Amino acid sequence: MSETETPEEIRGAALGVVVENYQSGRFRQLTGATAQMRELCELLEERGYGTTVVEDPEWNDVNKPLGDWARKWRATGGHGPAVVLWSGHGVLDDRELRLIVRDTVDPEFDGEVHSANLLASTASLSGADQVLLLIDTCHAGAGVVPSLEKALDRLSQRNLPPGRWAWFGVIASCRPQEKAEAGGVLLDAFARVLREGPRTDEYRHEWSRRNGQVSGNTVIQAVLAEWPAEVGHRPLNAMTGRDRLMFANPLRAAATEPELVEHLVQAARGAAPDDEGWFFSGRRRVLGEITEWLEARRPGLFLVTGSAGSGKSAVLGRIATLSDPAHRADVLAHQPLTPRDPDPGEDSVDVALHLRGFTVQQLAEAIARRLSLPRPQTPAALIAEVEKGWPESRRRLVLVLDGLDEAAPDQAHPVVEQLLAPLSRLSCVLLGSRDRPFRPQQEPGESLDRALSRILGIRARAADLDDESDTERDIQEYCRRRLLARALPMADATTAAELVARRASPNSGGFLFARMATDSVIRRLSAAGAEGWDWAEAIPSSISAAFTEDLESGPVRERDGAVLPRAAEDLLTALAWSGGNGMPARGVWEAAASALSGDGIEYGPEDVDWLLNEYGRYVVEDSDGTQAVYRLYHREFVAHLRHASGHSDGAYHVARAVVDLLRGQTSDATVSENANPYLRASLAAHAVMAGERGTSMVRELTYAQEEVFRPDLAEVLGDVAVSLSHAGRREEALAPAQEAADLYRALALNNPAAYLPELAGSLNNLANVQSATGDGQAALTTIAEAVTIRRNLAKANPAAHLPDLAGSLNNLAACQSTTGDRPGALTTITEAVTIRRNLAQTNPAAYLPNLATSLNNLATCQSDTGDRPGALTTITEATDLYRTLAR
Structure with a gap:
């Protein structure tokens, strides 16, 4: 599922039975019960449930409306979820719950009452796969076991096809021997959770604002956790089966709302999310350069680079944070800006993204989503939309993109070439990345800013944080502020901050080390106070040492009386091997961590919540477009955990867990669409990380369902x-x-629309490999086939495929020239130039650089065939284009 897709809407059915009025004087009227039930059913209607309310039924007619409801949903509901509610009086008779109806006189007479058993039967007969039953009466708990037994009996008779799972949950307002208070406490609590989500200071990952829906079990647990302490009775619940998504998440953020990536927010804050205060300090010179550059609103690219931990994300995060109105208000409330503080201004940034795990196409889709543009078929299509004008195009577009070096494997170059280069000619692109070698290189060890300048055709503006002279002073001020905020005496805070700053050289982790070392000092203060510390001994020696110390001395997971000493490391290491921009919970993260445990421990959702509450400072929450995903805060943690001695062969174990979970969620790969979207989307990434054994695992899937998984293997x-x-x-x-x-060729035979473009791309890559290994003739044959395919595709859809055709023609010309067919090469490169010239007329930002490249190649071919005057004219045009691009 792509970054821009949304989960399907819930479509369910709800039955509410309410008895407010009674003929017998034995049962008092429950004033307001009917209004409460109606309001709850209206709430369910707003969340996709068709509702039926049965009011004050009598014993001789209660079964008909219930049966009608069940039969209707069974016939039309498509096995969608069902909620059944009962509100009224209940009587306990020989440990059996008897539900009182309007004309009940004698509860001991079976013919005058309803039962939890019958209610469970109604729910089960509706055909719903996911059923939630709520009983809000006195002694309601006595109906839990019979309801569950009835549900188990019904479920045992159902033989669900692959891809469907049954779940039955029941919650009662009180225990069997208790009387419930009037007022419908259970229904009120249920409605409040549906409307507002849980009321808790602790993090609950299922209720993340990035998750569109929650399961019935998740709702039950929230109701139980928030049961009013002053109420004299306690709810009772039971469930069986496998729960699936059932209700809309009220905490889900609106899709159109601007979203500042938490990675940037945390880095800008310079502290863990639960550390009160905003402590960003220094970097005024670099921030001043960036804000002046942004104020000019001239298109271009500004690169912020430096070694690991040097504060790149903090600088970019400061810009993005001061732009976002909500975060800006928070910053200013804690620490007003001074006249010396550079300020880009509110709403100065249009898109803020962290690029971890993105391919060039996924990044194009993510940018389009945040600009409210149509989903682009190709990166070039996004450029065309931006060039035409985006919804707020009255001013220059500003993008803040962090972590180019963390893009998907081998995607940094395509991201720059296909997206950042053309975008930088239309907009202001603020980019953060490590200064590490960049493939393909022009020369060994080529720095990132030089590579960017080469690809962009202009000199990219760059700031290397390792070269900043004020770094030590900035780190010292940052540490001092944080320690003073924890009430450390000024003298001790100054001493500790000076030591941290001296140790935090660029080669030792810079600002990241400073943050973690300060965290370590704060933990020691909390445990033992500030008296008598040898600060030189108290401060860790490195990022790795600080991280190890925190995991060893921090909270340890206890579950059901057992200690799980490696829980934090297992759960964090699973994220170190995640694909894309993060790994979801919902069984995926838990399975990966369980695979790493090595001693048979199985982790569950409650363990994920524990980790995020206790060690959330190391985890960033993001979204894949349909659900919350999680990744480690910094690459240094990834490197540390991947190489930890306790998790050998981690990539293989996590990949194995992903494949096994995929098979389990799809009934052995027979219903692939029922798998968590992450499992298919990141299957290739996990397989590649696991090496040859990873490829073998994908082959296993093709043996189970060849037609389904051949594209993944390809x-x-x-x-x-x-x-x-x-x-x-x-x-x-x-x-x-x-x-x-070969695989794509076979796939294209059955589904040419879907796989011919993939076949052409794979042939292009194969030709490059053949050429690089010296098999020029094979490369020529292969690239010629790619050109033929792309030529046919371009006839049917020029906008989508002409750019790729021009690229393949460029490669074909090179192969023809290498194999001695210089006239053929001239003809081919001439066609490529013609296509790119036409493309550049309608979309110059995207295609002028490619046109200049093809003109350069055309000039070479003209010279090789003896047309030196023509070559001179062509190379002159190419040079003029490069000059234009460099302005």
Whole structure:
């Protein structure tokens, strides 16, 4: 499921039975019960449930409306979820709950009462796979066990097809021997949870604002947790089966709401989320340069680079935070800006994204979503939309993009070439990334800013935080502020801050080390006070040491009386091996952590909540467009946990868990659409990380369901080939590249619309590998096939496929020239120039650089065929274009 897709809406049925008035004087009137039931059913209607309310039924006619409701939903509901509610009086007779109706005279007479058994039967006969039963009466708990037994009996008779799961949950307002207070406490609590979500200071991952829906079990647990302490009776619940999503999450953020990535917010704050205060300090020179650059609103790219922990995310986060109105207000409430503090201004940033795990296409979709633009078919389509004008295009677009070095494997170059280069000619792009070698390189060890300048065709503006002269002073001030906020005496705070700042050299982790070292000092203060500390001994020696110390001395998970000493490390390590921009919970994160435990421990949702509450300072919550996903806060934690001795072969174990869970959620791969979206979307990434065994696991899936998983295997093989080729292992890349092309060819025979573009791309990659291994003739044959396919695709859909055709023609010309067909190369590159010239007329920002490249190649071909005057004219045009792009 893509970044822009949303989960399906809930469609369910609800039956509410309420008895407010009674003929017998034995039972007092329950004033307001009918109004309460109606309001609750209206609330359910707003959340996708069709509702039926049965008011004050009598014993001889209560069964008909209930049966009609069940039969109707069974016929029309498509097995959608059902909620059944009963509100009224209940009587306990020989440990059996008897539900009183309007004309009940003698509760001991079976013919004058209803029962929890019959209510459970009604719910089960509705055909719903997910059923929640609520009984709000005196002695309601006596109906829990019979209801569950009836449900189990019904479920045992149902043989659900693959991909469907049954769940039955029941919650009663009180225990069997208790009388419930008037007022419908259970229904009120249920309505409040549906309307507002849980009231708790602790994090509950199921209720993340990024999750669109929650399960019936999640709602039950919230009701139980928030039961009013002053109420003299306690609810009772039971359930069986596998719960699925059942209710809309009231905490879900509106899809159109601007979303500042939490990675940036935390970094800007310079402290863990639960550490009161905003402590960002310094970096005024770099921030001043950025704000001046933004104020000018001239298109271009500003790169903020530096070593790990140098504060790149903090700088970008400061800009994004001061732009977002809500976060800006929070910053100013804690620490007003001074005249010396650079300020980009409110609403100065249009898009703020962290690029971890993004492919170039996923990034294009994410940017389009935040700009309220149509989902682009290609990165070039996004550029065209931006060039035409986005909804707020009265001013220059500003994008803050952090973590280019954390993009999906081998995607940094395509991201820059296909998106950032053209966007930087239309908008202001503020980019954060480590200054590390960038493939493909022009020369060994080429720095990132030089590579960006080469690809963009202009000199990218850059700031290297490792070169900042005020770094030590800025770190010292940051640490001092945090320690003073924890009431450490000024002298001690100054001493500790000076020591941290001296140790936090660029090679030792800079600001990241400072943050963690300060965390360590604060933990020690909380445990033992500030008296008599040897600060040189108290401060950790490195990021790794601080991280290890925190995990070893921090909270330990206890569950059902047992201690789980490695819970924090297992759960965090699972995230270190996540794919995309993070891993969801909902069984996925739990399964990955369980696979890493090594001693058979199985982690569940409650363990995820524990980890996020106790160690949330190391975790960032984001969204994949349909659900909350989680990733580690910094790459240093990823590196540390991946290489920890306790988790050898972690990539394989996590990949194994992903594949096993995928098979389990899809009934052994027979109903693939029922799997959590992450499992399919990140399958290739996990397989590649796991190496040859990862590829073998995907082959296992193809053996189970070849038609379903052949595309996944083709994707994995293609990614493996690209990675091997970029690593210089071109001979090894040849076999997976060839197999990927063969698979896509077979897929395209049955579904050309879906797979011909993939086949052309895989052939293009195969030709590159063949050429790199010296097999020029094979490369020529392969790239010629790719050109033929893309030519046919471009005839049917020029906008989507002409750019790719031009690229393949460019490669074909190179192969023709290499194999001695210089006239053929001239003809081919001339066609590529013609296509790119036409494209550049309608979308110059995206295609002028490519046109200049093709003109350069055309000039070479003209010179090789003896047309030196033509070559001079062509290279002159190319040079003029490069000059234009460099302005």
